[in-house]
Amino acid sequence: MLRDITLGQYFPGHSPVHRMDPRTKILLTIGYIVVLFIAEGVAAYAAVLVFLGTAMVVSRINPKVAMKGMKPLIFVIVVTAILNLFYTQGDELFSFWIFTITKQGLVTAIFMVVRIILLITGTFLLTYTTSPILLTDGIERLLTPLKRIKVPAHELAMMMTIALRFIPTLIEETDKIMSAQKARGADFESGNIFQRAKALVPLLVPLFISAFRRADELAVAMECRCYRGGEGRTRLRVLRFSRVDAYGAAAFVLLVAAVVLFDLFGIGVIS
Amino acid sequence: MKDALLRVEDLDFVYDSDRGPVKVFESLSLEIDRGEFVAVLGHNGSGKSTLAKHFNAILLPAGGTVYVDGMSTADEELLYEIRRRVGMVFQNPDNQIVANIVEEDVAFGPENLGVPSAEIRERVNDALRTVGMYGYREHAPHRLSGGQKQRVAIAGILAMKPECIVLDEPTAMLDPTGREEVMRTISALNRESGVTIVLITHHMDEAARCARVVVMDSGKIIADGPPKSVFTEIELLRSVGLAVPQTVELAYSLRQKGFDLPLNCLDVEECAQAVSALFAGRKV
Numbered sequence: 370m371l372r373d374i375t376l377g378q379y380f381p382g383h384s385p386v387h388r389m390d391p392r393t394k395i396l397l398t399i400g401y402i403v404v405l406f407i408a409e410g411v412a413a414y415a416a417v418l419v420f421l422g423t424a425m426v427v428s429r430i431n432p433k434v435a436m437k438g439m440k441p442l443i444f445v446i447v448v449t450a451i452l453n454l455f456y457t458q459g460d461e462l463f464s465f466w467i468f469t470i471t472k473q474g475l476v477t478a479i480f481m482v483v484r485i486i487l488l489i490t491g492t493f494l495l496t497y498t499t500s501p502i503l504l505t506d507g508i509e510r511l512l513t514p515l516k517r518i519k520v521p522a523h524e525l526a527m528m529m530t531i532a533l534r535f536i537p538t539l540i541e542e543t544d545k546i547m548s549a550q551k552a553r554g555a556d557f558e559s560g561n562i563f564q565r566a567k568a569l570v571p572l573l574v575p576l577f578i579s580a581f582r583r584a585d586e587l588a589v590a591m592e593c594r595c596y597r598g599g600e601g602r603t604r605l606r607v608l609r610f611s612r613v614d615a616y617g618a619a620a621f622v623l624l625v626a627a628v629v630l631f632d633l634f635g636i637g638v639i640s
Numbered sequence: 641m642k643d644a645l646l647r648v649e650d651l652d653f654v655y656d657s658d659r660g661p662v663k664v665f666e667s668l669s670l671e672i673d674r675g676e677f678v679a680v681l682g683h684n685g686s687g688k689s690t691l692a693k694h695f696n697a698i699l700l701p702a703g704g705t706v707y708v709d710g711m712s713t714a715d716e717e718l719l720y721e722i723r724r725r726v727g728m729v730f731q732n733p734d735n736q737i738v739a740n741i742v743e744e745d746v747a748f749g750p751e752n753l754g755v756p757s758a759e760i761r762e763r764v765n766d767a768l769r770t771v772g773m774y775g776y777r778e779h780a781p782h783r784l785s786g787g788q789k790q791r792v793a794i795a796g797i798l799a800m801k802p803e804c805i806v807l808d809e810p811t812a813m814l815d816p817t818g819r820e821e822v823m824r825t826i827s828a829l830n831r832e833s834g835v836t837i838v839l840i841t842h843h844m845d846e847a848a849r850c851a852r853v854v855v856m857d858s859g860k861i862i863a864d865g866p867p868k869s870v871f872t873e874i875e876l877l878r879s880v881g882l883a884v885p886q887t888v889e890l891a892y893s894l895r896q897k898g899f900d901l902p903l904n905c906l907d908v909e910e911c912a913q914a915v916s917a918l919f920a921g922r923k924v
Binding site (some may be wrong): 499500502513530531533537541583586587589590591592593594595596597601602603604605606607612618 | 647696698720723724727728731732734735736737738739740741743747748749750751752753754755756757760761766780781782794797800
């Protein structure tokens, strides 16, 4: 049941978006988020939507699958919409009892919902098309210039890799310990929240002990394989920018230009 | 002096326990030559794992010296030279795999050594082919069986092009199929690539497949030689709590009943031959 959890989901493929350098994709995603927050008005949002839509089509990710990722976030979206709908001052559209809906409230709510959906879909596209290992590689290399101000880029990436590697192992172990405790009469499923939290103690203690033992053994095994930190280390995979990255960057520049223009001239801005 | 790959000279080792220091070895000496296939046999607490950890400087001698290819393990400058030459495979396959893709894990060693990317790729492919895991190079390690994981761990060591691989009970956590996979892989490595193998084990049948067996008990080497001569020392092995291979056991019991059987049959086929020869001789 717990077996298949990964950090963000990855759908293997060979589309141009998949082949794009992870560094480009990370930077584009960050840029995309910024653009999303400076965008005002229908025209600017339309430009963002066109950009994202094109990226989705090119990546050949099934939109239905992409929508599934949205499910856990529906609650957040709905709450945001309601808050914006009722708490924005402005021209009254209609009201009943203590609730008043204003024109501005309606507009803000719609924009907020669209913004969140665009934000989530955009960032999911990164994890959908980039394998965890490439993602870690990309982050490590993007952080490398920050080594001068003592950001431990390599160590962070190594920790992420090991975490990703051991998540399934530890989940398997949790399953095993749970079965073992259940066989001895432990009850994880009933009682109030405090009783349930207490029931987790006999699960967590052995899990932690074994995790520390694993860490110890892994450290020795890593030393045996001549690990001595990031210095002088080479990599199996070499990251290289290609034509796909240039196309991606060009498309992004167009998006920024369009959004900035629409904002400056107030095109499609509802007031 | 002949150039032994691993040379242990008068090794002392002491560790601190709650009840004061405990001596593990006192003046232990041992030589292992290039290309040998050696089993170090002993039950728990015999010091065999502690000895293994001295071969690539995870543990340093308290007294005496351990030489790897002529380099003393106590010399800190040579640490990575030593570890590159002597690779180590551990008991739990899960706790020695670092990356979440097989080929990335095999690349970990050469990456640490600063090997150029193109050559890493070559080494990874060669190593995975040697252990028969090339078809799994893009798999996630947690989806593999124990035997497969252990072969990936061996490939990870091979990619560093070591002279010697020390395996510390590599089959202890595996099922019979996995054990056979690992034993076959290391035998082939020794035979075909000339890699020196030191197999730490408490399984008699595994030791019987090696060319030389070193038997340890309470930190001392009590027997050292080819399996055919070591395993005939039945009383000695029994006195330290080790069982002999079943075929030897059978021959021993029959001998005590007055049948003239040789004690040095280590596999079933050989034993059957000897028994049938005995009976054929009786008939005539």
